[in-house]
Amino acid sequence: MTDRQFTFPTAEKLKSRKLIQQLFAQGKSAHVPLLTCHFLIDPAPLPVPLQAGVGASSRQFKKATDRNRIKRLLREAYRHNKYELLKMLTNQGQTMVLFFIYTGKELPTLQQVENAVQLILQQLQRRISTTKPS
């Protein structure tokens, strides 16, 4: 762990096509208003404990600018709030992949997105603690 908490480098981005397919096929999901998060605990070995991706439905948002905007807000909120979860995973020696999907119907503000991301990350932390290896 470095001192800098609020980063989101390439290694922490979910990039493997295979891993994403596996995530949607086998993973579970958590829901809060405006946001759904697919997650998978302890998949194939990863270089870092936590990888994440973001997305917005092109059916709901037809303009590329709108989708870009939502993805940027999600990334921004995630990088500001991920450190608690990351610390927990590191301490327990577990890995995890996430994929956030925005489910709202209108363009959100950063505050709305940040609240939703915080809620979901708290849910994920509770789930990790219940599946903690004995």
Add this chain to the structure above:
RNA sequence: CUAUAUUCCCGAGCCAUCGUUCCGCUAACGCGGGAAGGAAAGUCCGGACAGCACAGAGCAACCUACCGGUGAAGAGCCGGCUUUCGCCUCCGGCGAAAAGAGAAAGUGCCACAGAAAAUAACUACCCUAUUCGCAAGAACAGGGAAAAGGUGAAAAAGUGAGGUAAAAGCUCACUAUGCCGUUGGGUAACCAAUGGCAUGGGUAAACCUUAGGUGCUGUAAUGCCAUGUAUAGGAUCGCCUGAAGACUGCUCGUCUGAGAUCCAGGGUAGGCAGCAAGAUCAGUACAGCAAUGUACUGACCAGAUAAAUGAUGGUUUAGAAACAGAAUCCGGCUUACGAGGAAUUAGCUUU
């Protein structure tokens, strides 16, 4: 000063903190620099580039359509011509628009109204025969006739004269249109003058005809490297008596020549090149009516691959709000859009 429309410009700058991507430097920590658009959009045209091993003939399909210039090219742009429309100070000028070859090769179609919408006789007109009637005339049959009526977006070239039973480009004059010529001007489209022949509704954004042109597929193209499996199994066809494939959408023809197709199942789904210096951009000068070109000087200005270019605060300002996000790259076209600025146009007020 106001307003609308059109065209053009512009499409925020700076500072701090946090963050992303690419490049350069560094042993490393890090440091420095670049980072969406005028439309990146629609994918409507045109190219570059790449692959398809290689000649050719016919048919089909598609594209283009006044002339010249420009450019790599075009259904783009610039200039001109013609036609139509509008305005004015009307033998002329200004502005706008044009899917601007051919309807005189052929076929089809032309709502409503109207007798009839293209081999036109409904009313009215004229001639002849018959019948009725003293007569004027009436009825009916055959023919002539597009001059008159009304309908319509459009009615069989227009006006005048001759001509006739009544009429008719039937004849003549002028005009209009088309074709074939001559002379002069213009690179040409075309314009002016003039001779001969002809008189024929519209529609080609119906088929079509004429002239000219067009290989197909698109960067998920394509080339290379790495990893990995299965030379397992089944079915059909074929191995020079030719499967299958290529040229080309089809037919012919030519060429390649031993594997091809399907079922079921397994593996991979990483990297590099393509790929960021170019029909590039900015400035100046010159040539040209212009589009554009030439020369010189300077600049290097996104390059991802689940896909970067963002967030927060402050500040400048009259304002920061619109449409909207590169994906091989360029040139156009079209569509979307807003605070401000400029020009043109119109109106009003004052002098």
